[in-house]
Amino acid sequence: MDVNAAPFFTAQGLCKSFFGVQVLHDMAFSLRPGQVLGLVGENGSGKSTTMNIVGGVLPMDAGRMTIDGAEYRPRSPGEAEARGIAFIHQELNLFRNLSVAENLFIAGFPKLIKGLPFIDRAKVRARTQELLAAVDLDVAPNTPVSRLSQGERQLVEIAKALGANARIMIFDEPTTSLTTRETDRLFDIIGRLQRQGIAIIYISHILGDVMRLCDDIVVLRDGHLVGSAAKADMTIEKMITLMVGRTIDQMFPPRDPPVTLGGPVLEVRGLSQRGMVKDINLSLRAGEVLGISGLMGAGRSELARILFGMDPFESGEVSIGGTKVAALSPAACMDHGMAFLTEDRRAEGLMMEASIADNVALASLPKFGTTWARFIERTRLGDEVTRVSKAVQINARDLQRTLVKNLSGGNQQKAVIGKWLLHHPRVFILDEPTRGIDVGAKYEVYKIVNQLAAGGAGVLFISSEIEELTGMCDRILVMAHGEIRAEFPRTDFDREAILRAAMWHGLKESA
């Protein structure tokens, strides 16, 4: 790899408007072979637009791109691919019903006999094995993709890009759903790609990863390029400052632990479910923010889903607000004042095709329909929805008309939180509440969590980011392998110790 090699890809003056609003102004960057370029910015800052232009998903309004000095103006993703640009999408574009090998060649299989449509299965198998070896993925070519983990699927995507002879690979938030080990493996592979002379564009909200991985970093804000520097000249603090346009002194709002906590609002005794969690004991008190840390697959989300009655459990007991609840179900949990923010807001949190108001109202409808035929008191409901939406600061012109699918990730998450605030929860389980949302929106979510706790609710805060937990929680439980392995009070928060506890079994566990 030659750091001084000349750029083979350049982009200059890229502009893009939607409905007359300019979302990208004069974007410019270049790539050398083997360079890893980090692209950071809040949601809506123009990262995705830039990459969609490069990847051929969107046409540019103005500007010029070149590859090896030749004009590059893709009209489709297919054309981008033909010119050596591969896009590893956030939501992986693999077909679960097909095998690994078929996914690699779906755009065009090698033919058995030229001119006839039959697939040369032997060649497909051999070539697939080659490509899988290049990304260290040890599965048989005919394994159905549905059997692979999220991280393994990502490696298949990379293998696919390799198969298409990509010279530039664009990674959009590749680590959001990977375990720590899978993330490490991904970074190894990226290093290997780099040594082969493939240029990488790496988009992520996790600034630590960007610092660790990238040679150069480009920062976007409101569609403008606001900073571009080599890694040596960049720090995380500087990136944040550039991204938000102001200095954030602390990434977390001040949290003064309450002097006296209230009584227990959630108590779990000996909760077990075969293959999921084992002998979980925990107690959450009013006004407390209790963090749950652990690696991906440690059983955190599974525990949350059992507690909210979405999955069954075999033994143990759960008390909410001092009452033992024998048969857990979402409705029963809600009756006892529990709320649950899912980690998958698209699939389980929101009705994407419905308005913000409809979404916010969804969990509380029975409270506004108490007459004999359960007619909805629309005025009172409308007022309450407006109040809550203001409280969580959803930015939208018209709550009744704006569809949730047109909101940014941060505003979507606020709509889900608003839905539960309207329900006045006494116990709030948050599963990865800040996943995929930008720094500004994260800060606002943290503020809401603090307000909730100050108002006397108990919050169970599940997160993969240890910083977030140490910044927000009064106490942290660490899960590994379906069990609670360690407990840290706020006075003993130690990033390394928490991570070690999470890895304790993870190190021994095999993939």
Added chain:
Amino acid sequence: MSARDPGSRGRHTTLFLLRNAPVLLFIVLLAAFGMMSGRFLTVTNFVNIFIQAAHIGIIAIGMTFVLLIGGIDLSIGANMYIVAAVLGLYLKDLPLVVSFPLVTLIGLAFGAVNAWFITRLRVAAFITTLSTLFVGRGIALYFSGNKMVGFSPEVLSLGRASYLGVPSAIWAFAIVFIVAFVTLSQTTFGRQIYAVGADADAAGKAGINVRRIVFSVYCIAGVCAAIGGLVSLSQVAVASSTFGFQKEFPVIAATVLGGTSLFGGRGGVLGTVFGAVLIQTVENGLVMTDADPYLYPLVISVIIFIAVFVDSTRTSILERLERRQIRVERA
């Protein structure tokens, strides 16, 4: 990853039974009918079952392509009737080697009209094919004047003919099946159909020409409807004004019975053949056992219901068993 409990032989048996439930159901039916009628378990009768199942099976093979991309075609019955009307009214004097390919082209064109509305004008497949069902039958009724359509004697003799000891209907069934099977499993086009059915957006991003695939499957359904129609009319040699009427229901039933999902991406033509033969076996068995003809639809719908019920139970149980587990429990 999950480790199957070693001690649960009972669960393994359940799993085995569930996996092979449709086949077991088939065997039970064969045994039951066999005991009730001595004529049922004979080679002649099985040949008959296949002949009777051929036209539904062929059309259902076309329907399989459409369901695999998550579409639907309600217009196949109208398509069959147009083919019959044109053949009987206007092409009677042509030799079959000319007239059959010609009317198959009409089936193709009918499918292409559906495809055009669905891919170009983006009208929902359900509504498009619902409308062309009316339009198609209306046009054909106009041709036939609502009267019985007859065919040349060669059509009937073709229907009764055998080659190498195999009746012509079974030849047609087998050829359509083999072509469809190889297309789906061994060609790029076939694998892309599965990809489009699983996720059309992702297929577009992966560089697949989604519109071409969707267009093609409706054309295939049209061709299969035409061939199925020809096989059917070669058995009876006349077509009344209700020829093919509401054929979409048994055809979809056969396809779904064979394990093809209505939501796209899952299934195949081998299952479809099985589904068509299963339905015909039941009907044949009822005839053989001299059951009240009014009971046929009752029994057949119950069988379809049971088969689909077992399939959906099996799917959800298998899903639960294949779910990733976090802990490996030690006994």
Added chain:
Amino acid sequence: MAPSGAAELARPRRSLAVRLLVSEYLVLALTAVYFVVMWLLVPAIATADTLLDILAAMMPLLVVSIGQTFVLIVAGIDLAAPSILAAASVVGASMMTGEGGFALFTGVPILVGIIAFLGMGLFIGLLNGICTTRLNMPPFIVTLSTMMFFSGFALFYTSALTDDGSSFGDLPSAFVAIGQGTVHGVPYSLGVAAVVMLVAHVTLSRTVFGQWLYAIGRNPRAAAISGVPVKRAVMWAFIISGLCGGVASILYTGRLETGTPVLGQRILLDIVGAAVIGGVSLFGGKGRVTWTLYGVLFLSVVDKGLQLLGLDLASVFAIKGLVILCAAVLDAVRHRLMLRG
């Protein structure tokens, strides 16, 4: 912000045609246009008699399509609707036929008959609901098999219990009046349908249950997590569809004066078609009772117009199909216009 202000200015005022195209009254407007054209061809269509006839004829279809709307909103489909009409018709009629009805001995055969109509509807709806929600089977297949079963059942029942094996005649005149009678020229059936429509409309738009149905259609998983009793609500949607089928069967049977197993045999596609033409989505979460009304009105006016033109069955089929197709194409065009914002 400057750019967005410029955008507001730059956006062209929409023409009347475009605004009509994207409005929910499009189908109503199409009906009016069709009506005017027909009026020019056959003035008879605009007489009071014809109009009343259209209204009376469309009421049973309207009632059963409203039931279908509930199921479509939860992203289901009820293909069993025609078999509910048929099964309820023969079972209900067998209770009160003058030729040895089962309930004649009670002295109130009409009451028992009506209960039998509704009971059949309730039973088949419940069966569909249980199979889809408790046994996790796809609604398309469940209702396809119940459709085949109860259509067959209706034929079997009739063949076993009647002399000619085709229908139950000689129904009490008071019952027939429900389908045929009028008060001051207004058909009773209109009143029945109006009540069903009003209750359905209020249920969908104003009650918790109605909002739950929309939520289930939009995202069943999100609805379940938000405490919506998804299974119970879907079950009720099928039961409502069944009950509407029972009511519609009363109206049809009264109109025809006989309980017959071929009732509704050919109207499945009309039922689903009317709802979808009105704008109810097959994918769930979108639909209104008024939209279904527009769709039914449209299909009924089209039918009547073709009938008045004196066209043969072939032409009626072809033109009806074309008209549905045109409505669907317009709908697709307008969907794209709306996406453009």
